[in-house]
Amino acid sequence: MDISRFLQSWYLDNRRLLPWRETSDAYCIWLSEIILQQTRVAQGYDYYMRFVATYPTVQQLAAAPLDDVLKLWQGLGYYSRARLLHRAAQMVASGSGTFPSRYEELMKLPGVGPYTAAAIASFASGQAVAVVDGNVYRVLARLFDIDLPIDSTAGRKHFQQLADELLDPDHAGLHNQAMMELGALVCTPTSPRCTECPVADACAALAHHTIGLRPRKVGRVKVRQRRLHYYIFKYGDDIWVHQRAANDIWLDLWEYYLHEEGDDTPIPPEALGVEPAFTYGHRLTHQQLLCSFYIVPLTQPITTLPSDYVRMSWRKWQEKAVAKPIFEANRRFSALFSTK
């Protein structure tokens, strides 16, 4: 069976129509690929449209303040992607000015790894490089009933070789899209739709009844539990906030005064004895956060906070890029403040 030919023909009849698939502009494809890392298409779609509309060229993205880019990114999570996106745009703009579409050039950009480089190169210029993302791992592991763990060095090497061998070099973009789309729509993690699969006749895991065991993984991610307490010092319609700078999650995003359990940041005397008004749980890849928010009304401006905390009106605060728990707290407490 010519697996690639069957996949491509299935893809042409069944693919989802998405704006980044209707272009060969490497810049737009790159935007979509960075946005869609760790993000579902349904969620990423609006962000892609907003980025393309706000920054139609790499020069415009490069010239934008990082704060604006982070603000547009707000809600997507994994904010390091936005920072690297901005840095890569600046590299391109200060170099040739043309967004690269060859694998070797793309790999020099921050935030672009082998998968993203292969995707952009094959979609934008038809370069014969095979993509291997989570969907492709799953399809290959099942199609060839491979027991090697996908998160081992030997496994990654083997899967890349297999993907390279399977690639149709004359239609690399189409082939790669088809592999990924099969994984997204048919060969799904749970309950794959094998009766609709164009390559079911060649599927070894289907024949061996091992679909549920493929792909195999060895490692388990250790999750760190963190307890964060955020104090909202309220003086009229003003609050005190700062921009995160430490080498930690949410770099460059803004937040209220933070006391984290286990570190030595003190709870200011004004906040002692105040009960939490709202608690919010949030999961990151390697961390489980439980964030409590406290409202601390003040009769005079607070002067005891570290110097990086700045006084800000609630209206101005709404323009700042914040992480999801802070965004939820803002929504929750907006009735307490006037935005005039």
Ligand code: SF4
């Ligand atoms: S037959 Fe089923 S398990 Fe095999 S590749 Fe197709 S969808 Fe995946």
